Amino acid sequence: MSIGLNGLLVASAALLAVGAFAVVARRNAVTTLLGTQFMFAAGAIAFVAFGRFTVLGQTGAAGHENVAGVMALFVGAVAVGELAVGLAMAALIYREHRSFAVDADRE
Amino acid sequence: MPLIGALQEPITSAPLVLFIYLVLILTIAAALASVLLRNTLYAIGAFSATLALVALLYLTIAPFLLFAVQLLVFTTVSAALMIGLLRETVGIKESAVGPFSREWIIGAAVAAVLLALVVVVAAVTSWPIRVGPQGVLCCPSFLSAVTDGYRVALAIVVVLIGSAALGSGLMLASLRQVAIRTPGRRG
Numbered sequence: 001m002s003i004g005l006n007g008l009l010v011a012s013a014a015l016l017a018v019g020a021f022a023v024v025a026r027r028n029a030v031t032t033l034l035g036t037q038f039m040f041a042a043g044a045i046a047f048v049a050f051g052r053f054t055v056l057g058q059t060g061a062a063g064h065e066n067v068a069g070v071m072a073l074f075v076g077a078v079a080v081g082e083l084a085v086g087l088a089m090a091a092l093i094y095r096e097h098r099s100f101a102v103d104a105d106r107e
Numbered sequence: 108m109p110l111i112g113a114l115q116e117p118i119t120s121a122p123l124v125l126f127i128y129l130v131l132i133l134t135i136a137a138a139l140a141s142v143l144l145r146n147t148l149y150a151i152g153a154f155s156a157t158l159a160l161v162a163l164l165y166l167t168i169a170p171f172l173l174f175a176v177q178l179l180v181f182t183t184v185s186a187a188l189m190i191g192l193l194r195e196t197v198g199i200k201e202s203a204v205g206p207f208s209r210e211w212i213i214g215a216a217v218a219a220v221l222l223a224l225v226v227v228v229a230a231v232t233s234w235p236i237r238v239g240p241q242g243v244l245c246c247p248s249f250l251s252a253v254t255d256g257y258r259v260a261l262a263i264v265v266v267l268i269g270s271a272a273l274g275s276g277l278m279l280a281s282l283r284q285v286a287i288r289t290p291g292r293r294g
Contacts, residue, residue, distance in 0.1 A: 003124050004117030008168070011131040015138055022142040030147055030192070034154050037185065038138050041161050052168040053117070066252040069170045070260075073253065076181045077264045081271035083185055087192045088275035094196040100147075 008049035016042035029090040029100045033083060040079035044072040118167075126228045127167050134160040147197070151189040158182040163225070172250060195279065 015038050022035025051068020094100055118124055134157055141153035162178035205211075253261060 001121055001124050002117040002119045003127050007127075007131070011135065014135050018135065018138040018142055026142065028147075030189070031142060031150060034141050034150065037154065038141075038157065041158065045161065045164065048165060048169045048173070066170060069173045070253055070257055072165075072169065072173055073176060074257075074260060074264050076177060077268055080181055080184050080188075081268045083188055084268075084271040084275040087188050088278040091192055091195055091279060100196075 005049055005053035008053075009046060012042045012045040012049065015039075015045065027101045027103060029086075029093055029102050032102060033086040033090065036086070037079055037083060040075055040082070044075040044079075047071045047075065122228045123167060126224055127164065129224070130160050130163050130167075134164065147193060151186065151193070154189065155182055155186040158185060166225075167228075 019035040019038030019042060022031050022038065026032055026035070047068045051066075051072075090100060093102065118127065137153045137157040137160060141150045141157060144150040144153060159178060159182050162174050162182060165174040165177050
């Protein structure tokens with residue numbers, strides 16, 4: 001029994017698919033935001049997996065040590081920033097329409 | 108420099124592999140639950156669980172600092188933002204489920220089992236030192252890589268997060284002022 005790059009990339013792809021489903025199929029602004037967060041997390045997992053199982057993760061490999069972890073850190077930070085703005089917009093939608101539906105202004 | 112051509116050895120330690128598979132399955136399940144649940148509060152809970160599980164995954168394959176930041180900063184900040192949104196909009200009602208109900212006991216049991224599994228795997232694999240052919244990869248080298256090698260990127264991220272916090276704060280503040288001016292519309 002073992003786990004390598006492939007297993008983690010499959011999990012990352014599954015998480016990305018869940019996030020894409022939430023963004024495309026759900027009308028709730030909060031759920032859509034959660035979907036984008038899952039897509040960010042999927043990207044970060046892929047970064048970390050490549051860092052762990054390729055030469056990027058080797059210390060001293062052309063000065064690229066820890067590069068994947070650093071990228072995952074930045075991806076997480078950007079995701080939190082995006083979440084803050086998105087939640088403010090969701091609050092705006094709710095206060096205007098008393099609903100989190102992203103197409104509430106069409107009604 | 109080939110990236111894929113020099114794959115390092117997969118993880119073969121049985122407890123660690125089992126733990127990673129369990130974490131991956133729970134992560135996907137929690138993400139699905141978060142997307143499919145109709146109750147926003149439960150969806151946010153499942154979302155926080157997903158982020159915490161991603162942090163556990165980082166514990167096994169990434170530098171320890173990334174695990175700590177993911178668990179203590181990203182997960183808590185995201186959950187706090189979400190709960191803040193709920194308080195500002197629909198409000199949070201007191202739970203109808205008592206503290207010693209069956210749901211809580213089952214949840215506590217699952218959490219205890221997961222914690223025990225973490226302890227077992229940590230004992231077997233001597234965390235936070237990473238298991239692998241390339242040796243130790245822990246906090247100091249990672250921290251120095253962030254602060255020394257990526258100063259510009261770090262500054263950009265700080266500016267981005269600061270702008271996001273400022274922008275969302277101003278937006279919410281302006282909404283409050285509008286609500287005070289037109290109380291009838293806000294109910």
